[in-house]
Amino acid sequence: MPSNDKKIKWGILAPGRIAQSFAQDLLSINDAELHAVASRDLKKAEAFNQTYQGQVAYGDYQSLMKDPLVDAIYIATPHAFHKTYTLDCLEHGKAVLCEKPLGLNSAEVEEMLQKAKEKNVLLMEALWTYFLPHYQHLLDFLKKGSYGKVLSVEADFGFYRDFDPNGRLFDKKLGGGSLLDIGIYPIFAALSILGMPDEIKAKATFFKSGADSSCDMEFNYKNGAIAKLKSTLLKETPTTAVITCEKGSIKLNTQFHRPTSICFTDASGKEDTIDFGVTTKGYNYETMHFNELIRDGKTESPIMPHEFSRKLMQLMDEVKEIIGLRYY
Ligand SMILES: NC(=O)c1ccc[n+]([C@@H]2O[C@H](COP(=O)([O-])OP(=O)(O)OC[C@H]3O[C@@H](n4cnc5c(N)ncnc54)[C@H](OP(=O)(O)O)[C@@H]3O)[C@@H](O)[C@H]2O)c1
Known part of the structure; x- marks a missing residue:
């Protein structure tokens, strides 16, 4: 856990469209910084760092998870990969802020929440509206x-x-x-x-x-x-x-x-x-809350607890069942 005088070092996994907004608002937070960015394309990660003051660029996601300096990882891939990369990051002991929806279905969400519990590591769904x-x-x-x-x-x-x-x-x-x-x-x-x-x-x-x-x-x-x-x-x-x-x-x-x-x-x-x-895009509110959870050694958010993510997915599963939508 970073000491109070140390900035929380963030890693971004998948610097797509929403990751830009996240990184932009991270610049407005005093006690945190963009440490590293990982893209499947190293050049893209380097360019992202240029814009958003990141320190380290990786051309693959696994290197980011292995970086010992990273405190927290923001996962911003398409939904279908949230589960895989969340499980990997948690396995490496990294706190994870994963974009919504946490997974494609309740089984995925349950696996992610169980892994966070087993590793005793912070995991939160990035449902940013809750924090606005x-x-x-x-x-x-x-x-x-x-x-x-x-x-x-x-x-x-x-x-x-x-x-x-x-x-x-x-x-x-x-x-x-x-x-x-x-x-x-x-x-x-x-x-x-x-x-x-x-x-x-x-x-x-x-x-x-x-x-x-x-x-x-x-x-x-x-x-x-x-x-x-x-x-x-x-x-x-x-x-x-x-x-x-x-x-x-x-x-x-x-x-x-x-x-x-x-x-x-x-x-x-x-x-x-x-x-x-509000003068930012608004993503700083969820990030500031997450930073506080890290500093307090928490593994779950009281605002967006695991049970809420579970229920949210359960509702989407029920709707999917009614309309006949399945992902795999
Ligand atoms: N909170 C919000 O306001 C908000 C808004 C929009 C989206 N989101 C969420 O954020 C997630 C990403 O959305 P986005 O709009 O940022 O998507 P996007 O622009 O397409 O970016 C997704 C990134 O994921 C990486 N990626 C890894 N595997 C991929 C694959 N097989 N195909 C495509 N991309 C892959 C790519 O990064 P590299 O190639 O660089 O590795 C890509 O740039 C979604 O889950 C969405 O629900 C949230």
Whole structure:
């Protein structure tokens, strides 16, 4: 565990699109630094380091895991490889922050969580929204209960991309499809606000690759609450989340999964919008939390505990079962 006067040394495994945002925000954190980057292409890792002030470049992933100076590894491959590389990193005793979804199904997630437990090493799913100021504010507000019981959660996430059979979003071998990639956010919203549903309905459309192009979900709860959730790669959608309560409603403005403002409307119709003034892309919040966990010698996050990742995947598995989607 690094002493308090030592910076936490991060390694990035797979410097793709999201890894750039992660590295950009890492620059805003004082007690951490980008130590090493590993790509299947050494030149790419070197170029990434030039931009984001990394120290060491590796042309393969295993060398990064073996680097004794690395405290934490951020895994940003397509979903299909999250399990393999997480298991390898944990085996090497590295704390792992793995991109969402943690795995392709519950069996994979369970294997990853068990490995973290067995090695007594920190593992967290990088569901960054959970750590953002607006989302934490929302959860605190709901906990206080001033708007009464939550009656419904309506959340969507949609954008359009031209079909590319080899692209990460469309190729089932890479874990492609709307549900696992972006449907995870509306599901996350329902799970974090309403908990596990008692009944799930879902229907989907599919690309010719077999990956789901859109997925409409309805979660029903014994207490009468309902969640209407949607993901689509076929069109732009508002990408907002609306939480309706007995005595008011709360709207997480677009795009609800990233730093954004919240509009509160009380029973009289009075509106109040809060802007949280986030100046980064927002990835620094999950990273700062992770750094703290490392310094405290923790193996699990109290905000994003293993059980939450387990439930999130369980819900996606249930939806997959209903729509007839299997990855292998
Ligand atoms: N938290 C967020 O806001 C957010 C946003 C977007 C994506 N994500 C998650 O981050 C992960 C990566 O998404 P991305 O959009 O960054 O993907 P991306 O741009 O395609 O990058 C993925 C990287 O993985 C590596 N890789 C290893 N094996 C690969 C293979 N067989 N095919 C393709 N790439 C392979 C490649 O790096 P090298 O070739 O350099 O090794 C590639 O650059 C996904 O799991 C996604 O869910 C999260």
